[in-house]
Amino acid sequence: MSAGTRADTSGTSIAVRSTKYLSRIALRWVVLVALIGSWQLATVNLSSPYWVPPFTIIRRVAELWLTSGEGILSTSMAQDVLPSLARMLGGFLLAMVLAIVVGVAIGLSDAFGDYVDPILQFLRAAPPPALIPVFLVVFGTGDQTRVSLIAFGAAWPILLNTIEGVRSIESIKYETSAVFRIPLRLRLTHIVLPGAASKILAGIRTSLSIGLILMVISEMVASSSGIGFRIVQAQRSFALVDMWAGILLLAILGYLLNQVLTVVERRILRWHRLAGHETS
Amino acid sequence: MLVVENLSHAYGTGTHRHLALKDISFSVNEGELVSIVGPSGCGKTTLLRAMAGLMPPTGGQIRFLGEPITGVPGGLAMVFQDYRGSLFPWLTVGDNVRFPLHTAKLGKAEVAERVGESLAAVGLTNFEGRYPTQLSGGMQQRAAIARALAYRPKILLMDEPFASVDAQTREDLEDLVLQVRDRFNMTILFVTHDIDESVYLADRVVVLSKPPTYVLTTLDIDLPRPRDQIMTKELPEFIHLRSDVARLIRRPDTSELAVTS
Amino acid sequence: MLVTLCLLQVLSWSGLIPTTMLPSAAQVLADTVGLFGNTEFLLDVVATMEAWAIGLAIATAIGVPLGLVLGSLRVAYEVSSVVVEFLRPIPSVALIPLAILLFGQGTEMKASLAIYASVWPIFFNTLYGVRDVNPISKETARTFRLTPFAILRRVALPHAAPFILTGVRISAAIALIVTISAELLAGSSAGIGAYVLRISSGGGSTSMVFAGTVVAGVLGVLVNSVLQAAERRLFPWKHVEKAA
Numbered sequence: 001m002s003a004g005t006r007a008d009t010s011g012t013s014i015a016v017r018s019t020k021y022l023s024r025i026a027l028r029w030v031v032l033v034a035l036i037g038s039w040q041l042a043t044v045n046l047s048s049p050y051w052v053p054p055f056t057i058i059r060r061v062a063e064l065w066l067t068s069g070e071g072i073l074s075t076s077m078a079q080d081v082l083p084s085l086a087r088m089l090g091g092f093l094l095a096m097v098l099a100i101v102v103g104v105a106i107g108l109s110d111a112f113g114d115y116v117d118p119i120l121q122f123l124r125a126a127p128p129p130a131l132i133p134v135f136l137v138v139f140g141t142g143d144q145t146r147v148s149l150i151a152f153g154a155a156w157p158i159l160l161n162t163i164e165g166v167r168s169i170e171s172i173k174y175e176t177s178a179v180f181r182i183p184l185r186l187r188l189t190h191i192v193l194p195g196a197a198s199k200i201l202a203g204i205r206t207s208l209s210i211g212l213i214l215m216v217i218s219e220m221v222a223s224s225s226g227i228g229f230r231i232v233q234a235q236r237s238f239a240l241v242d243m244w245a246g247i248l249l250l251a252i253l254g255y256l257l258n259q260v261l262t263v264v265e266r267r268i269l270r271w272h273r274l275a276g277h278e279t280s
Numbered sequence: 281m282l283v284v285e286n287l288s289h290a291y292g293t294g295t296h297r298h299l300a301l302k303d304i305s306f307s308v309n310e311g312e313l314v315s316i317v318g319p320s321g322c323g324k325t326t327l328l329r330a331m332a333g334l335m336p337p338t339g340g341q342i343r344f345l346g347e348p349i350t351g352v353p354g355g356l357a358m359v360f361q362d363y364r365g366s367l368f369p370w371l372t373v374g375d376n377v378r379f380p381l382h383t384a385k386l387g388k389a390e391v392a393e394r395v396g397e398s399l400a401a402v403g404l405t406n407f408e409g410r411y412p413t414q415l416s417g418g419m420q421q422r423a424a425i426a427r428a429l430a431y432r433p434k435i436l437l438m439d440e441p442f443a444s445v446d447a448q449t450r451e452d453l454e455d456l457v458l459q460v461r462d463r464f465n466m467t468i469l470f471v472t473h474d475i476d477e478s479v480y481l482a483d484r485v486v487v488l489s490k491p492p493t494y495v496l497t498t499l500d501i502d503l504p505r506p507r508d509q510i511m512t513k514e515l516p517e518f519i520h521l522r523s524d525v526a527r528l529i530r531r532p533d534t535s536e537l538a539v540t541s
Numbered sequence: 542m543l544v545t546l547c548l549l550q551v552l553s554w555s556g557l558i559p560t561t562m563l564p565s566a567a568q569v570l571a572d573t574v575g576l577f578g579n580t581e582f583l584l585d586v587v588a589t590m591e592a593w594a595i596g597l598a599i600a601t602a603i604g605v606p607l608g609l610v611l612g613s614l615r616v617a618y619e620v621s622s623v624v625v626e627f628l629r630p631i632p633s634v635a636l637i638p639l640a641i642l643l644f645g646q647g648t649e650m651k652a653s654l655a656i657y658a659s660v661w662p663i664f665f666n667t668l669y670g671v672r673d674v675n676p677i678s679k680e681t682a683r684t685f686r687l688t689p690f691a692i693l694r695r696v697a698l699p700h701a702a703p704f705i706l707t708g709v710r711i712s713a714a715i716a717l718i719v720t721i722s723a724e725l726l727a728g729s730s731a732g733i734g735a736y737v738l739r740i741s742s743g744g745g746s747t748s749m750v751f752a753g754t755v756v757a758g759v760l761g762v763l764v765n766s767v768l769q770a771a772e773r774r775l776f777p778w779k780h781v782e783k784a785a
Contacts, residue, residue, distance in 0.1 A: 024619055027619055027620065028619065028622070028623050031620050031621075031623045031624075032623045032627075035623065035624060035627070050639070050642050050643055121762060121765075122758050122759070122762055123758070124714075124761075125714065125717075125757075125758045125759075125760075125761025125762045125765060126754050126755070126757060126758030126761065127717050127718045127721045127722075127733075127754070127757050127758070127761065128718065129718055129721050129722040129725055129734070130721050130725075130733060130734065130737050130750070130753060130754045130757055131750070131751075131754055132725065132737075133737055133738075133740070133741035133747075133750050134747055134750050134751065134754075136741075137741075137747055153718075206711075209632070209715075210715075210718070212632045213632050213633065213634050213715075213718060213719070213722070216632050216634045216635050217634045217637075217722045217725070217726070220634070220637065220638075220726050221725060221726060227635075228634075228635070231635060231638050232638055232726070234638070235638035235639070235641065235642060240642075243638055243639065244639075246635070247631060247635050247636065247639065250631060250632055250635040251627075251630045251631040251635075252630075253630075254630035254631065254632055255626075255630035258630060329680075332684055334680055334683060334684070352683055352684055352686050354686060356684065357684060357685070358680075358681070358684040360677050360680070360681065362675075362677045364675070365675035365676070365677030365678050365681075366677050366678065366680075366681045368678060368696065368699070368700075369778045370699045370700065370702070370776065370778050371699075379685070379695075380685035382695075383685065383686060383687065383691075411777065411778045412778075413778060431685065
């Protein structure tokens with residue numbers, strides 16, 4: 001629009017931009033180091049048993065993760081991290097598949113959608129942790145309980161977003177594909193899923209954090225393995241370094257899962273953009 | 281009233297320095313309607329932002345009422361091209377007009393009077409309670425003008441205010457500017473890329489070059505007032521003036537000689 | 542809705558699923574109605590709501606100003622983003638044991654977890670809302686000589702308000718989950734989580750647990766629809782835009 005803004009971007013050289021970028025990264029590291037440093041100082045000086053110095057926690061995490069116990073993996077990896085991850089991914093994938101399939105079906109049929117909407121809204125609002133006892137009765141104390149609880153809790157945001165995403169596709173696209181007599185299977189993969197992709201991904205993001213919450217809480221309430229179990233165990237036996245190490249472990253796990261999702265999201269949405277470009 | 285002296289502005293630094301404004305000098309006297317016209321991309325918006333005190337220029341000086349401009353001065357109002365961004369969507373038309381009056385420490389009666397008067401002047405009296413998004417583009421720009429009027433500025437800067445409305449609405453709004461100018465005795469600086477518009481409205485037209493921008497020439501417009509969209513634009517003088525400006529903008533090097541000689 | 546309930550009822554009559562697992566809809570409904578006459582349970586609901594409301598209120602009081610400031614000051618954001626990225630991935634429930642150690646088993650503990658869980662959506666929505674402000678809006682305010690603080694209050698805040706309310710709505714759902722989780726785990730003396738714990742350890746019927754969840758779900762739906770209604774009332778311009 002204005003000459004000013006255009007000149008502004010072309011005028012900033014790559015060199016200037018990259019030095020800015022580097023100084024930003026440097027700034028972030030400085031802040032991070034300062035943060036951990038002052039946390040260390042504060043906890044050492046506070047000498048409260050509850051607040052463990054960060055270096056002690058980090059050392060403990062390294063110990064738990066990197067020293068080998070059973071084979072190549074450390075005991076903590078084999079007994080806590082892997083079971084937790086397996087439950088999380090199992091429940092999450094189950095939720096994803098079910099929610100997207102059901103969501104597309106509901107989204108495509110108006111009558112059915114209107115009819116199930118109040119139930120879905122209600123089920124989404126019902127807090128899944130309160131159902132843990134029910135899940136224990138139904139599925140027993142095995143991993144089934146935890147996986148199904150995670151799946152149950154994580155399904156709603158994906159389901160509701162899928163329905164919304166499918167409904168937001170303009171009818172002209174359906175009409176066009178009807179005119180060209182595109183078979184249903186192609187309509188699903190080329191119109192419905194790409195059209196709803198960004199909404200579905202937003203739902204998946206919410207579900208990821210809910211799934212993580214449910215993984216932890218189910219392990220805390222009824223389990224004999226997993227990071228959640230380990231944290232509660234540590235708290236009850238007053239092993240505070242272990243408790244903090246567990247929290248840090250969960251933070252790292254949460255961060256990594258989020259990173260993976262971001263990468264997947266970027267890939268899918270790029271493909272989505274390209275596909276949109278081709279057809280238009 | 282407003283004096284621009286040897287104004288220049290560059291974006292970026294070092295080898296990537298881009299000179300947008302080279303050397304610009306002109307002035308606006310009290311009660312004048314001056315329009316600035318130039319080819320698109322000639323830095324009109326940069327110039328106006330510098331005059332409004334929104335952005336410090338890298339060279340030269342601007343004085344408003346004798347004082348050099350360092351920040352946004354009092355007694356200045358601006359109407360932007362982008363009325364969607366400029367009007368606040370969460371406020372009704374009336375509240376948008378009232379918006380700048382909060383800082384002026386006025387009594388309630390005075391505020392109400394100014395709002396009523398300004399809305400009446402732009403023909404929006406019955407739309408005070410509507411939200412901007414409920415109005416057409418032309419009406420939104422009227423509301424933005426009303427807001428500037430209620431502020432009672434000494435000078436009104438207008439940055440291509442009618443570039444995003446349709447042709448019919450545009451003519452109506454041009455006449456609205458002339459009406460409010462007579463009624464409130466305003467000093468107006470009007471930036472546009474539309475040659476007809478610049479000549480039709482102004483007492484004086486400042487013609488800018490392509491970037492790096494300088495003032496090609498300043499033309500006095502001696503067309504009779506009140507102006508009329510059909511009659512004024514039929515006058516041979518109007519046609520002559522608009523052709524001069526057009527030639528200057530299209531081929532500045534040759535036509536500059538033709539006009540000045 | 543009704544049809545589904547009838548279907549569930551028929552399913553339980555048919556005897557395909559034992560009632561210990563999936564109690565009949567009529568039974569749950571009856572138990573739910575019964576709960577409203579149960580003073581102890583009503584006190585549980587009040588206890589949960591209290592921690593939930595306190596948590597949400599404090600999270601809003603922290604998240605909104607923080608989002609406003611960090612959303613409008615690039616440097617402040619750069620500096621603090623490290624802290625944000627550091628803290629955000631910690632699942633709120635992972636902090637339950639720590640909160641129990643620090644605050645005991647009462648409202649303080651539950652509210653502190655609810656604050657931690659709900660501050661993020663509110664903060665990020667405020668931040669996005671502030672960043673979304675049209676630069677021309679800010680320049681307009683500047684030409685009318687508003688101070689930076691006045692611009693924050695009179696331009697950035699109103700623009701971000703609908704975003705903020707959406708954040709509060711998301712937070713409300715998460716805070717409820719976290720509050721009830723905390724009650725379950727800490728063995729709190731009162732709260733919906735405490736009720737569920739009492740019923741299940743006392744050998745109560747599954748349908749009573751379902752009834753408790755139904756009430757919690759109804760509460761969630763109620764709060765959600767109240768906030769949605771507030772959205773429509775408070776931000777009418779959002780809707781005229783859609784209608785236009």
